[in-house]
Amino acid sequence: MGEETATAQQIADRxxxxxxxxGDQSAxxxxxxxxxxxxxxxxxxxxRDSADAQEAxxxxxxxxxxxxxxYDPEQSSVFSWTVLLTRSRVIDRLRARDRRLxxxxxxxxxxESRADASTIESAADxxxxxxxxxxxxxxxxxxxxxxxxxxxxxFFEHLTHQEIAAQLGQPLGTIKARIRRGLLKLRQRLxx
Amino acid sequence: MISEEQxxxxxxxxxxxxxxxxxxAFESALAADPALRDFVRELRDAAGDLALSAPAHTxxxxxxxxxxxxxxxxxxxxxxxxxxxTALTWLPWAIAAGLIVFCGxxxxxxxxxxxxxxDVRATDPLMQTIFFTLSPSPPAPADAKVTVAWQPSRQSGxxxxxxxxxxxxxxxxxLWAVDxxxxxxxxxxxxxxxxxxxxxxxxxxxxxxxxxxAFAISLEREGGVPKKEGPILFAGxx
Numbered sequence: 479m480g481e482e483t484a485t486a487q488q489i490a491d492r493x494x495x496x497x498x499x500x501g502d503q504s505a506x507x508x509x510x511x512x513x514x515x516x517x518x519x520x521x522x523x524x525x526r527d528s529a530d531a532q533e534a535x536x537x538x539x540x541x542x543x544x545x546x547x548x549y550d551p552e553q554s555s556v557f558s559w560t561v562l563l564t565r566s567r568v569i570d571r572l573r574a575r576d577r578r579l580x581x582x583x584x585x586x587x588x589x590e591s592r593a594d595a596s597t598i599e600s601a602a603d604x605x606x607x608x609x610x611x612x613x614x615x616x617x618x619x620x621x622x623x624x625x626x627x628x629x630x631x632x633f634f635e636h637l638t639h640q641e642i643a644a645q646l647g648q649p650l651g652t653i654k655a656r657i658r659r660g661l662l663k664l665r666q667r668l669x670x
Numbered sequence: 671m672i673s674e675e676q677x678x679x680x681x682x683x684x685x686x687x688x689x690x691x692x693x694x695a696f697e698s699a700l701a702a703d704p705a706l707r708d709f710v711r712e713l714r715d716a717a718g719d720l721a722l723s724a725p726a727h728t729x730x731x732x733x734x735x736x737x738x739x740x741x742x743x744x745x746x747x748x749x750x751x752x753x754x755x756t757a758l759t760w761l762p763w764a765i766a767a768g769l770i771v772f773c774g775x776x777x778x779x780x781x782x783x784x785x786x787x788x789d790v791r792a793t794d795p796l797m798q799t800i801f802f803t804l805s806p807s808p809p810a811p812a813d814a815k816v817t818v819a820w821q822p823s824r825q826s827g828x829x830x831x832x833x834x835x836x837x838x839x840x841x842x843x844x845l846w847a848v849d850x851x852x853x854x855x856x857x858x859x860x861x862x863x864x865x866x867x868x869x870x871x872x873x874x875x876x877x878x879x880x881x882x883x884a885f886a887i888s889l890e891r892e893g894g895v896p897k898k899e900g901p902i903l904f905a906g907x908x
Contacts, residue, residue: 503738503741506738506741507738510734511734515729518727519721519724519727520721532730539737540737540741552707552711554711555714555715555718557718558714558718559714559718561717561718561721562686565721569686610722611722611723611726614722618723629720633717638687640808651901654678654681654682655678657678657682657685658677661716661717661720662712662713662716665712665715668716
């Protein structure tokens with residue numbers, strides 16, 4: 479996707495990243511305000527522990543500060559870049575944990591994270607972000623269930639495609655194709 | 671035109687699900703194909719959107735204060751450097767001049783060494799050989815070992831395999847060279863292991879390889895296929 483298809487928000491994000499690359503702390507503060515909510519939500523969804531998620535988020539923002547100069551707009555939007563950075567830091571943390579423990583808490587996830595009073599979404603959060611999130615959830619929930627399931631296991635649970643194939647009893651190629659089709663549909667429907 | 675197989679591989683690559691050998695092979699293909707790079711960018715942005723589907727939470731305000739303190743500390747050394755720069759503006763020029771002289775000496779020495787190395791390479795076949803170690807991916811047995819010795823100038827190589835059971839009837843193992851100048855892997859022929867799970871043979875890719883980035887072995891229909899269809903069992907870079 480080139481410059482001509484970038485949204486105003488994406489262009490503003492790139493400008494902020496460029497300023498951060500030059501050491502601008504006020505741009506960094508603004509980017510933190512814009513992205514910390516979604517990135518923290520992602521970290522919490524994957525780690526299921528608010529203290530761990532906060533540490534991961536701190537690592538991510540320090541990485542953004544250190545690596546802003548290496549951001550390449552040809553490879554992804556700023557938002558996707560920071561999401562994938564976050565996911566990578568979270569996966570490092572998950573790997574450091576006992577894998578069996580991680581699998582044991584999968585089924586008790588959402589109750590736990592939603593009950594954490596310190597992290598419940600504040601009323602001051604922007605309506606825009608909530609609208610966008612609601613739209614993504616709607617599109618995701620309306621994907622064919624087998625595609626949504628494969629994507630969620632890969633993205634949030636960080637199961638390998640081999641593990642997903644074993645868990646769902648499907649051939650490896652089928653799982654790869656479901657992930658690919660689901661991601662493309664998600665992208666196409668969000669662009670409308 | 672991006673094949674469905676490449677599209678599938680791109681999706682799992684974006685989610686970080688490929689092992690390092692597979693990711694290396696995919697990145698080689700990515701470097702050579704602008705359409706594939708655009709496709710990967712689309713998938714990355716889709717993956718970014720996925721994060722918004724997580725239940726929304728806000729981090730505590732104290733976290734921002736901690737992060738801002740940390741970056742203020744990291745930013746300080748550059749401030750002191752800029753003060754020194756003002757006071758000692760001549761120093762970088764002096765260092766640069768010294769480096770230019772030093773680089774000139776190094777360049778002469780490098781030229782001499784390169785000539786010697788070229789002479790040695792021209793006469794010693796071992797010096798022209800690149801070694802690849804291929805790592806197994808399920809369902810290949812974890813203790814199977816595959817090594818490839820590749821001689822670009824001769825466009826041929828030797829592969830050695832141990833601890834790999836014969837495939838089921840109707841199937842064959844097939845070797846592929848992942849080349850920087852080719853969109854698809856180049857077939858290097860079918861490989862048959864003996865009853866002890868061992869194979870050692872010389873091979874030659876069906877097409878000329880310019881710069882082999884990786885070798886891979888897939889499980890294919892008996893007799894082999896012109897274009898890879900089956901799952902990758904082994905892959906590795908030099």
